[in-house]
Amino acid sequence: MREKTILHSFAVLLAMLVALPAVHLYSQARPAVRNLDSKPVAKTGGPDSANAHGITVAIALYDVIPESKSAFEQKAAEQLAALASNASFVNGRLLRNMDTTAAQYALYVKFSSRRESETALAALAAGLRSYCRRDAETHIAVLGHSYSPSGDTATPTGVEFGTNRTGQVAHLGLFVPFPSYREEYDKVLHETKMLTIGDKPRGYIGEDVLSEPDIVPPTKQTPYSPRAREETRMSFNYGEYNTMQDAEDSYIAREEKNDPKLVTMERIFYSSLQVPTRFYIFQVTQNISGRNSASAAQDVAHTGGESN
Numbered sequence: 001m002r003e004k005t006i007l008h009s010f011a012v013l014l015a016m017l018v019a020l021p022a023v024h025l026y027s028q029a030r031p032a033v034r035n036l037d038s039k040p041v042a043k044t045g046g047p048d049s050a051n052a053h054g055i056t057v058a059i060a061l062y063d064v065i066p067e068s069k070s071a072f073e074q075k076a077a078e079q080l081a082a083l084a085s086n087a088s089f090v091n092g093r094l095l096r097n098m099d100t101t102a103a104q105y106a107l108y109v110k111f112s113s114r115r116e117s118e119t120a121l122a123a124l125a126a127g128l129r130s131y132c133r134r135d136a137e138t139h140i141a142v143l144g145h146s147y148s149p150s151g152d153t154a155t156p157t158g159v160e161f162g163t164n165r166t167g168q169v170a171h172l173g174l175f176v177p178f179p180s181y182r183e184e185y186d187k188v189l190h191e192t193k194m195l196t197i198g199d200k201p202r203g204y205i206g207e208d209v210l211s212e213p214d215i216v217p218p219t220k221q222t223p224y225s226p227r228a229r230e231e232t233r234m235s236f237n238y239g240e241y242n243t244m245q246d247a248e249d250s251y252i253a254r255e256e257k258n259d260p261k262l263v264t265m266e267r268i269f270y271s272s273l274q275v276p277t278r279f280y281i282f283q284v285t286q287n288i289s290g291r292n293s294a295s296a297a298q299d300v301a302h303t304g305g306e307s308n
Contacts, residue, residue, distance in 0.1 A: 054112075054142060054143060054155070054156070055090060055110050055111070055112060055142070055143040055156055055157065055158040056110070056111050056112075056113070056114040056117040056140060056141070056142055056143070056213070057108060057109065057110050057111075057117065057140070057141045057142075057143055057208075057210055057236075058107065058108075058109045058111065058117045058118070058120055058121035058124065058138070058139075058140060059106065059107070059108055059109075059121075059138065059139040059140075059141055059172075059236065060106060060107045060121060060124055060125055060136045060137070060138045060139075061104070061105075061106050061136060061137040061138075061280075062104065062105045062106065062107075062128060062131075062132050062136045063103065063104055063132055063133045063134055064103040064104065064105060064131055064132050064133070065103065065131060065132065065133055066103045068103075068131040068132075069103050071131055072105065072128060072131035072132075073094070073096070073105070073285065075127070075128060075131065076094050076105065076107065076124075076128055076286075077094060077285075077286050079123070079124060079127055079128070080092045080094055080107065080109070080286055080288055081288060083109065083120055083288075083290075084288050084289070084290045084291060085290075085291065086111070086116055086120070086290065087290075088111045088112045088113035088116040088117075088290075089109075089110075089111055089116070089120075089290035090110040090111060090112055090157070090158040090159065090289070090290055091109070091110045091158055091159060091163060091287070091288065091289045091290070092107065092108070092109040092110070092286070092287075092288050093107070093108045093109070093170070093284050093286065093287050093288075094106075094107060094284070094285050094286035094287075095107070095108060095170055095172070095282035095283065095284055095285065096282055096283050096285050097280065097281065097282055098169065098244065098281045098282060098283055099281070104280070105282075106172060106280065106282060107124055108170075108172070108238060109121075109124070110143065110158040112158070114140070114142075114213070117140060118140055121138050121140060124136075125138050134224070135223075137222075137223055137224060139174075139212065139221075139234065139236070140212065140213065141210035141211060141212055141213070141234075141236050142210060142211060142212075142213045143156050143158060143208055143209075143210050144156075144209055144210055144211055145190065145193075145208070145209045146158075146160040146161070146206065146207070146208050146209075147160075147193045147194075147196070147197055147206055147207045147208075147209075148160050148161040148197075148205070148206035148207075149197065149200065149204055149205075149206070151197065152193065152194065152197065156208070159289065160206055160208075161205050161206025161207075161240065162205045162206060162240045162284070162287070163287070163289050164287050164288070164289055165205075165284065165287055166284050166285060166286065166287050167283065167284065168205060168240045168241065168242055168243075168283070168284050169240065169241050169242070169243060169244045169246075169247055169281065169282070169283060169284075170238065170239065170240045170281075170282045170283065170284050171237070171238070171239050171240075171247070171279060171280065171281055171282070172236070172237070172238050172279070172280045172282065173236065173237040173238075173277065173278065173279045173280075174222075174234060174235075174236055174278045174279075175234065175235040175236070175237070175273055175277060175278075176221070176222070176228045176232060176234050176235070176273060176274045176275045177232065177235060177272045177273055177274065178230060178232065178272055178273070178274055179230055179231075179232045181271070181272035182232070182272075184268055184272055185235070185269065185272040185273075188265050188268060188269045188272075189209060189235070189237070189269075190209070193207055193209065196250070199250070199253070199254070201241075201246065201249070201250035201253070202242075202246050202249065202250070203241045203242035203243055203245075203246025203247070203250075204241055204246070204250065205239075205240035205241060205242065206239065206240060207237060207238065207239035207240070208236075208237070208238045208239070209235070209236070209237055210235070210236040210237075210238070211233050211234070211235050211236070212233040212234045213233075214233070215231050215232065215233060216231075216233070216234070217231065218231060221234055222234075222275065225275065225276075225278060226275040226276060227275065228274040228275055229274060230274060232274070240284070244281075
């Protein structure tokens, strides 16, 4: 019971971190943030500056039959390893929920080709269905921005942090903002990540901010949770710390600042969301990079185009 309480508290803190902006918000000149639910508004370095021809991520959430956990992990690891031979495969992570009473897993797999990511996602969902209580929740997302202790980039290659490491704690957040408040949402999210880098928290590995490339019907976007009233692109935040203690310390330290600007921007962030925040805490159990990931990443960085 104590472990579940700690996990719940940690999830709340993680969600709050995403809502907390930098103290220096808007104090420095920065490019305009693109609003994906309207026309582009100039060149951007913000988190939602997703290039539809850059790194695409296949995301799948699985609710596994408890008695099938071991078999699921083995099969998922095999399927992930098989993808590594794909020329557009960049990196793949198998994640296991930190709550020991849950039988939940996720796959977070990066490709340099959207077509290949969609094909792989369909295969990963179908190939693991027999181990699950229900169909996997699946998403295709475009990687718009990556953050790590060394800095941030609006042209990520998919290998900015944590490559080939296992055992670290990972969080995955799924957010559905109102279309008309997307720009405010993106600004807060970006500045929060920049503040994290500036704070240099112990054990911080890095984060990705992503967005769906297309409008997805709410029934498909959130099949098992509250649905948006206004169709929009879902936003994702994936991040890693060395340990759960490192992550908790980072978020608690942020809360203890009690800065009124943070409180104000937290309200702005939550007010921009259509449905309740969903935040999952995982441990990375498999982490594989493709044999061609370096060349695929270079293709994206130099041409901004798909590998096929």
